[in-house]
Amino acid sequence: MEKIRIEGxxxxxxxxxxxxxxALDGVSCSFEAGKITCLIGHTGSxxxxxxxxxxxxxxxxxxxxxxxxxxxxxxxxxxxxIRRRVGLVMQYPEYQLFDETVYSDIAFGPKxxxxxAGEIDLRVREAIAFVGLDEALLSKSPFExxxxxxxxxxxxxxxxMRPEVLVLDxxxxxxxxxxxxxxLGGLTRxxxxxxxxxxxxxHSMEDMASYCDNVVVMKDAKVFMQGTVDEVFSHPDELDAVxxxxxxxxxxxxxxxQAGIVLSGALYTVEDVRDAILxxxxxxxx
Amino acid sequence: xxxxxxxxxxxxxxxxxxGESAxxxxxxALDGVSLNISRGEYLAILGHNGSxxxxxxxxxxxILTPKSGKIxxxxxxxTDETLGEDAQYELRRRVxxxxxxxxxxxxxxxxxxxxxxxxxxxxxxSDEIRKRVDDALSLVGMQDYKRHAPHKxxxxxxxxxxxxxxxxMHPDIIIFDEATAxxxxxxxxxxxxxxxxxxxxxxxxxxxxxxxxxxxxxxxRIVVINDGKTLLDGTPDxxxxxxxxxxxxxxxxxxxxxxIHALREAGLVINSNAIxxxxxxxLLIRLLSxxxx
Amino acid sequence: MISxxxxxxxxxGSSILHRLDPRTKLLLSLLYIIGVFLLNTPMAFxxxxxxxxxxxxxxxxxMRVILKGIKPIVIVLIFxxxxxxxxxxxxxxxxxxxxxxxxxxxGIIRAFFMAYRVIMLIVGSSVLLTYTTSPIALTDGLExxxxxxxxxxxxxxxxxxxxxxxLRFIPTLIEETETIMxxxxxxxxxxxxxxxIKRARALIPILVPxxxxxxxxxxxxxxxxxxxxxxxxxxxTKMNKLKYRLRDILWLxxxxxxxxxxxxxxxxxxxxxxxxxxxxxxxxxx
Numbered sequence: 001m002e003k004i005r006i007e008g009x010x011x012x013x014x015x016x017x018x019x020x021x022x023a024l025d026g027v028s029c030s031f032e033a034g035k036i037t038c039l040i041g042h043t044g045s046x047x048x049x050x051x052x053x054x055x056x057x058x059x060x061x062x063x064x065x066x067x068x069x070x071x072x073x074x075x076x077x078x079x080x081x082i083r084r085r086v087g088l089v090m091q092y093p094e095y096q097l098f099d100e101t102v103y104s105d106i107a108f109g110p111k112x113x114x115x116x117a118g119e120i121d122l123r124v125r126e127a128i129a130f131v132g133l134d135e136a137l138l139s140k141s142p143f144e145x146x147x148x149x150x151x152x153x154x155x156x157x158x159x160x161m162r163p164e165v166l167v168l169d170x171x172x173x174x175x176x177x178x179x180x181x182x183x184l185g186g187l188t189r190x191x192x193x194x195x196x197x198x199x200x201x202x203h204s205m206e207d208m209a210s211y212c213d214n215v216v217v218m219k220d221a222k223v224f225m226q227g228t229v230d231e232v233f234s235h236p237d238e239l240d241a242v243x244x245x246x247x248x249x250x251x252x253x254x255x256x257x258q259a260g261i262v263l264s265g266a267l268y269t270v271e272d273v274r275d276a277i278l279x280x281x282x283x284x285x286x
Numbered sequence: 287x288x289x290x291x292x293x294x295x296x297x298x299x300x301x302x303x304x305g306e307s308a309x310x311x312x313x314x315a316l317d318g319v320s321l322n323i324s325r326g327e328y329l330a331i332l333g334h335n336g337s338x339x340x341x342x343x344x345x346x347x348x349i350l351t352p353k354s355g356k357i358x359x360x361x362x363x364x365t366d367e368t369l370g371e372d373a374q375y376e377l378r379r380r381v382x383x384x385x386x387x388x389x390x391x392x393x394x395x396x397x398x399x400x401x402x403x404x405x406x407x408x409x410x411x412s413d414e415i416r417k418r419v420d421d422a423l424s425l426v427g428m429q430d431y432k433r434h435a436p437h438k439x440x441x442x443x444x445x446x447x448x449x450x451x452x453x454x455m456h457p458d459i460i461i462f463d464e465a466t467a468x469x470x471x472x473x474x475x476x477x478x479x480x481x482x483x484x485x486x487x488x489x490x491x492x493x494x495x496x497x498x499x500x501x502x503x504x505x506x507r508i509v510v511i512n513d514g515k516t517l518l519d520g521t522p523d524x525x526x527x528x529x530x531x532x533x534x535x536x537x538x539x540x541x542x543x544x545x546i547h548a549l550r551e552a553g554l555v556i557n558s559n560a561i562x563x564x565x566x567x568x569l570l571i572r573l574l575s576x577x578x579x
Numbered sequence: 580m581i582s583x584x585x586x587x588x589x590x591x592g593s594s595i596l597h598r599l600d601p602r603t604k605l606l607l608s609l610l611y612i613i614g615v616f617l618l619n620t621p622m623a624f625x626x627x628x629x630x631x632x633x634x635x636x637x638x639x640x641x642m643r644v645i646l647k648g649i650k651p652i653v654i655v656l657i658f659x660x661x662x663x664x665x666x667x668x669x670x671x672x673x674x675x676x677x678x679x680x681x682x683x684x685x686g687i688i689r690a691f692f693m694a695y696r697v698i699m700l701i702v703g704s705s706v707l708l709t710y711t712t713s714p715i716a717l718t719d720g721l722e723x724x725x726x727x728x729x730x731x732x733x734x735x736x737x738x739x740x741x742x743x744x745x746l747r748f749i750p751t752l753i754e755e756t757e758t759i760m761x762x763x764x765x766x767x768x769x770x771x772x773x774x775x776i777k778r779a780r781a782l783i784p785i786l787v788p789x790x791x792x793x794x795x796x797x798x799x800x801x802x803x804x805x806x807x808x809x810x811x812x813x814x815x816t817k818m819n820k821l822k823y824r825l826r827d828i829l830w831l832x833x834x835x836x837x838x839x840x841x842x843x844x845x846x847x848x849x850x851x852x853x854x855x856x857x858x859x860x861x862x863x864x865x
Contacts, residue, residue, distance in 0.1 A: 043440055043470045057761045080769060088765040095755075096762040098787035108784065112767030143791065148335060157766060174386075174467045176334040176497040178536030203470050206541075243472060248500075248563050249541040255567040261574050270541055274548040280574065281554075349802055375808050383806045390796045391803035395715050395747045402818035404807040409814040416818055433591075437750040451807065 003033035003165055003197040004054060004086075009063030011049050023049040025221040026063070031165070031214075036188060036198040038208040038229075041218030042243060047201055048091075050218065054167050054199065055086035067165075084113060087163030091170050093154035097142040102128075102153050105142050109161040120160075127160035128153075130190050132182060148179045155183070159190070166191060169201040184211055206247050209233070209268030217242060233268060249273050290358075291325040291491060292346060292459070297355035298514075299341050315341040317514035318355075323493070325458075328485045330505035331495045332525075334536040338514040339495050343463045346493075347383045348374065360458070379408060382452035382460040386467050388444035389437075397439075397447050398423065398432040404455040415454075422450035426480055442473020449480055459491040460484065466496065478504070499526075503540050503561055510537070527559040542566035589713050594639040595826070596711040601720025603827040608707040610838045615696050615703070623844040624695065630837060631703055638706045648705055649698060656694050663690035714746045723821050736812035744800070752793065759788050 011024040024046045031037045041047045052058045053065055056072050056079040065072050072082045090096070099105035106127055110120045128135060131152035137145065142153055155171065171187065172180040184200075188211045191198040202208060208215060208229065215232040217225040219242045225232055232239070236246050253267040253276065263276035299316040315338045323329055333339035344350040346357060348364055357364050364377055385391050394400035398419050405415040423429045426446040436444055445465060452460055462481060466474040478501060485492040494501060502508050508525040510518040512535040518525045526532070526539040529547035538544060543561045546569070550556055556573060560566040591597075596604070611630075618627055635645060667690075669683030676682065708717065722739035729735050760770070763784045770781050 042472060043442075052761065055765060057764060080767065083765055084767060088762075090758060090762050090765070093762065095792050096759055096766075096784075096788050098784045098791075108763075108768075109766040112769070146336060161767065174464075176536060177499070177538040178334060245471070247541065249545060252542060252545070252563040252567055252570075255563065256570055256574070259567070259571045259575075261571065270544045270548055273545055274552060277549060277570070277574070278552055347806055349806065371810075375810065378806060378808050381806075383803075385799065385803055387796075387799060389751055390799035393747060393800070393804060394743060396713070399715055399818070403804075403809070406816050406818060407808040407810065409816050412816060412818055412820050415816065419818060435750070436747070437754070455807065 001033045002030040003068065004031040004199075005066040005069075006030065006050070006053070007064045007066065009050075009053060009060045009065065011046075011053065011058060012061045013049075015061065022221055024053075024060075027218075027221075027223050028063075029216050029223045029226050031197060031199055031216075033197050034195045035213040036191065036200060036211060037214040037216060038212035039199055039201045039216050039218065040203070040205075040208060040244065041224070042203075045218040046221040047218045048169065051088065051167055051169055051199075051201060054165070055088045056082045057088070084161060085163055086165040086167060087158040087161055088167045089155050089158050089169065089171060091173060092151075093157075093171075094147065094150035096157075097150060097154055100141060101138065102140055102142050102145070103138040105153060106138075106157045106160050109157050113161060123160040123162065124156075127156035130159055130186065131156045132186050148175060148183075151175070151183070155187070163196070165197040165199065167199045167201070170203070171200070172202075172207070180207075205239075205244055206269070209247055209250075209272075217244070229268065230266065289324070290322040291327075291360055292321075292323040293356075293358040294319060294321040294342075294346070295356045295358075296320055297342070297345060297352045297357065299338075299345060299350060299353050301341075314514055316345070316352075319511070319514070319516055321509060321516065321519075323491065326485070326489045326491055328482070328492045328504075328506045329494070330502035330508045331493060331511060332497065332499075332502050332508055332537060333511040334497060337511045337535075339511045340463055341514075342511065343383070343461045343493065343495050346459075347381045347461055348378060349383075375408075379404075379455050380458045382455060382457035384445065384448055384452060384460060384462045384465040386464040388441050388448055388468065391448050392436045392444060392451075395435055396432075397428065397434050397436060400436060400447060401432075401450045401454050404451055408455065418454040418456075419450075422454040423447075425453060425483075426450045427476075440473060441469045442476050445469060445473065445477050446480065449477070453484070457490065459493065461493045461495065463495050464497070465494075466498065466501065474498075474501075497537070499538050499540050510535070522561055523559065526561045590640055590644070590710050591713070592639060592711065594637060594711065596634070596638040596706065598826070599711075599830060600821055600823055600827045601712050601716040602724050602821060603823070603830055604707050604712055605717075605720050605724055606831060607834045608704050610834050611703045611707060612700065614838055614841050615699050617845050618841060619692075619845050623841055626837070626841060626844060627699060631699055631706075634703065634706045638711050640706065640710050644710070645702055645706070649701060652697070652701065656697060660690040660694050663693055715743060718742045718746070719817070719819070719821055736815075748796070751796075752789070755792060756785065756789060759785050 006027055006029050009024055009027045010022065013021045013023055027046070027050065039047050039050065049058065053060055056065075059073060067082060067085065072079065097105050099108060103124055106124045107120050110123050115123070124138070125135060128138060133149060133152050133156070137149070142150060145153065151171070155168075158166065166187075168187065172183050175183065184207060188198065190196070200207070200212060212229055214228055215226065216223060217232065217239075224242055225235065225238060233246070233250070239246060247268060249270050249272075250267050253263055253273045257263055261280060263273070263280055265276055265279070266272045267276055297316050297319045298314070301313040301315050319338075319342060321342075331339045331342065341350065345352050346359075352365060355365070359377060359381065362373070362377065392400050393403050401419045401422055402415050405418050410418070419432075420429065423432055426449050428443065428446050428450060431439065431443065431447075436447060439447065449460075466477050469477060481492055481494060482504065484490045494505060496502055503522045503526065505522065508518070508520065508522055509516060510525060510532070517535060518528060518531070526543045529539045529543055532539055539547070540561050542563050542565065543559065545566060546556055546559060554573075556569070558569060560569045614627065618624060635642070664682055664686040665680045667683060667686035668681070669685035671684070673681035673683050712720070718739050721742075722735055725733070725735045764770070768781060768784055770778065773781070
């Protein structure tokens, strides 16, 4: 079932000025409910613009955005309701922290929803646990935290609003490998538990292979490809044409297959290939 | 041996954080690090966020002064407090630094004016600056953008302009302090290619501070910093064969090395290591076609 | 969108005005502005209109752009004209009167002159300066013209550097403001509803992150500048040295002559003879 559907959407920046730029050009795609979809494409491909259209920060110049089958711009005055249902975490979200304590910063969103203090408290504590931070940090100033901790607090601020759809624009940008794994692993576990629809903007084919179900590939303001991870990976030449490299491990596995070592199943992560090799050895031993 | 271009002896540094809270907090960032770098070397420094790797870079480029220990660049002790101002600026010229955020290192409103900023500070004659700026911009492939405004460029392009600004000062060493962390794959690839060309063709000593394993794997030598100490120091092959140790300190190895490690964990006996897909493929073909088993 | 605002409004080109030394243009605009306030005879007005028209022609900037530049002040202009017409009293009979107002010939003339001056001021200074001079050239020109002030310890170089950095970072900060606004909107913040106090409070989540990141930027920029051997204007050279050329000398001479002519046209003959009388007395005394 589709949660969000984009239909023939175009978006033009600075329309009618000499700086006019078409960032999206007749884009149609959909995001399945309860699934993790990877939105991939290069800087300038239009993916960031698309993200801002998903929760009504931008209004399409042409076309429609549907949430649960309803046009989100049917009643423009009610667009803030859409923003509550579709939570957006921007790139480098740590730069949006502003309040005196971590607690009040995470509570900013829930407060704007008009919840009572008890409910807010519950949600703040739940959110901070989900991003893997200690409750002792709640009384600290967000500006005292490390970069990675700030990032998690910012993500907790959106999670505390309990959105139905979570859109994350490169949540792991600039983090070291462990930080990446913790953030992406934690988030994907959380959305799977809650049945939340997750849209993950990423540059990394490795992330896409490890965490996502579906993929939307953007190129030059258009949707270039969309489908399941398997479907998209089965077109390596097209991926290459948009400058998206097949993961190193997949290339390695393909090299093995060419040499007559027949590996089967998905071959996108180190674990995939390890298991395939172990299966191959097991098969030969019989 | 005095042949090393950069010698760091027993460096320690402590951050005193007096930010928002009134009580200063002390974070030991470096704790007795010694490191020698040869002229023309291509070195990667790996470490997780907060490991102290950026502090090391800031000490070598004289942004920070070590709490203890000595740093020699080409025989000159840069920690010497009696060093004259001109000598200090000459050392600054020789050690170029490219930072993480491309936006926060461009000064001027026009690309070529920005590249000229360093040479202008050095008091170089106008004609010579013009020549250096043009050369530096073509070296990074940004000559067509010389009259552009920096804020209209992509992250990767801005970073290339920043590199041109350093090149125009004719440095001996360029330190890239997580210079690719904020870039998309294309920007990252471009910056990495320039880095390597500067090292190979112009003999510039390159220090790439990063937490991308694939970048580090391309260097001549990798130093892994953890908790302010040198954890590993060796060729990429040597460093990346220590997969369990890397995992322990929050790092990874390239996927090929990770795969071999994972197969070993699963009980396979593999006697050699490989960090490139090609090497790993050959090793696995030998192993799986029964030769080694 | 805020990023639609274009600051400085420099139109790159290669007209004769574009190629003049910025100092020449600064000096000419100074004369031009003084001139606008001196003129008060019909002949002077005709001369001034001709000068302005030739400047527009010399800049090769289209009339449409020029008119667009005046557009924002048209309403203010009409309003002040009406006030001038209604509130100026003259000597003779009023032309006509209604309610409590009487309209005199003097009022109409005054209103017309006022509007003319304002329009000339805007057109002249934009054609001479902002439209045809890049911000960086303008800064260099100012620094050079004001450099004699260095003798009395005015940090002219620092002011120029501050101006350059400000111009460099204005677009970055505008972009950042928009990003932070979108981030807070995504957390349910509302900037357009409620009382003035409520709206002012709603700005805190934007201003705090903006300040924090500006300070961070400033710090990083300072370090980067120091690494590039910046030490004020100690031993500093410039890539593009400002140089007066023959055309600058010609333009300045013509400008000075026109200015002198304007003074002659504007000062009434009676005053002129009084001035001559005063000079004669002065010389006799010596």
